Amino acid sequence: MVRQMSHDLSQLRKFVSPEIIFGAGCRHSVANYAKTFGARKVLLVSDPGVVAAGWVADIERSLSEQGIDFHRYTNVSPNPRVEEVMLGAEVYRSQGCNVIVAVGGGSPMDCAKGIGIVAAHGRSILEFEGVDKLRVPSPPLILIPTTAGTSADVSQFVIISNQAERMKFSVVSKAVVPDVSLIDPETTLTMDPFLSACTGIDALVHAIEAFVSTGNGPLTDPHALEAMRLINGNLVQMIANPNDIALREKIMLGSMQAGLAFSNAILGAVHAMSHSLGGFLDLPHGLCNAVLVEHVVAFNYSAAPERFKVIAETFGIDCRGLNHAQIRQRLVEHLIELKRAVGFHESLGLHGVGSSDIPFLSRHAMQDPCILTNPRESSQRDVEVVYGEAL
Numbered sequence: 001m002v003r004q005m006s007h008d009l010s011q012l013r014k015f016v017s018p019e020i021i022f023g024a025g026c027r028h029s030v031a032n033y034a035k036t037f038g039a040r041k042v043l044l045v046s047d048p049g050v051v052a053a054g055w056v057a058d059i060e061r062s063l064s065e066q067g068i069d070f071h072r073y074t075n076v077s078p079n080p081r082v083e084e085v086m087l088g089a090e091v092y093r094s095q096g097c098n099v100i101v102a103v104g105g106g107s108p109m110d111c112a113k114g115i116g117i118v119a120a121h122g123r124s125i126l127e128f129e130g131v132d133k134l135r136v137p138s139p140p141l142i143l144i145p146t147t148a149g150t151s152a153d154v155s156q157f158v159i160i161s162n163q164a165e166r167m168k169f170s171v172v173s174k175a176v177v178p179d180v181s182l183i184d185p186e187t188t189l190t191m192d193p194f195l196s197a198c199t200g201i202d203a204l205v206h207a208i209e210a211f212v213s214t215g216n217g218p219l220t221d222p223h224a225l226e227a228m229r230l231i232n233g234n235l236v237q238m239i240a241n242p243n244d245i246a247l248r249e250k251i252m253l254g255s256m257q258a259g260l261a262f263s264n265a266i267l268g269a270v271h272a273m274s275h276s277l278g279g280f281l282d283l284p285h286g287l288c289n290a291v292l293v294e295h296v297v298a299f300n301y302s303a304a305p306e307r308f309k310v311i312a313e314t315f316g317i318d319c320r321g322l323n324h325a326q327i328r329q330r331l332v333e334h335l336i337e338l339k340r341a342v343g344f345h346e347s348l349g350l351h352g353v354g355s356s357d358i359p360f361l362s363r364h365a366m367q368d369p370c371i372l373t374n375p376r377e378s379s380q381r382d383v384e385v386v387y388g389e390a391l
């Protein structure tokens, strides 16, 4: 006889991931993967900086060698916009493409994901804001990241900038996890120190937020902790030694692990607030996170003290004999030190944010899906106070 058991469904966790190929030089195998999807013509999404770095030419060479036709689309801003997604989908259709490949940082990758959604549904990308709004599978998607941070190449997130409203919005769905992610650390050799710092801090914040998220669990925790260890232990050295491929590989691996963690455990208030800020000021995403991170950690600590203690220990802080107030203080100091060591001395005020902007920013942060998994339940007033501390 089968025993009847009661199941607490709230404890179930799922884990989604693309097929991942990790290693130096793997970008050259893109045509093999495109072929397995029956590629006739590829829409190749990138941006002018990545073209100049030479990575687009590598992808085109691989496709040409296998006789796969392609059309290059590089009309992508640093914070990709609604119009760029819509135009890209039109180009995808008019060029008769049937596979999408993106090479670049978070911007071309998010734009490519958006193009896939619009190409499949035939409606504006604005209609898909929120969680699980997609109904039709996107065309086959292969992503090749050239930064070690955003993890758009493994995540179920798309972040698009709505310039008309001065805000960013998120589309969250497992249907936007790409089919294949070719993670090639060599492509990060062309990142300048500022971009390396922005993307590295973004990846570290992904790991921290995933570990304390209300969606955390045994499937994501090991990835989050290993990401923290790798990034905390190697980011400063990597920026000081930009041509050291072994260090680039460690940070790329850390970024990937942080991506697997946050894509499945979701994020928290740093990202909710940073999306709002990035939409308002069109600033680099990693910079927005860097400005906010220690303030949000200080705010959140009391909601998950044991987890924050594990984070502190992972960063090498000796917590023996310390109470939680002391650990919280040491953790905040560590984050500030790390930020300074990679070149961040920023505050919101330095970027022209004034106290009169805070209600607008906070309203939008409260509408971001990432606020829902923040470990400490936050009211708009709480978010306003944290923005105020970061001024």
Ligand SMILES: [Fe+2]
Pocket (backbone or CB within 6 Å): 150, 202, 203, 206, 271, 285
């Ligand atoms: Fe991020």
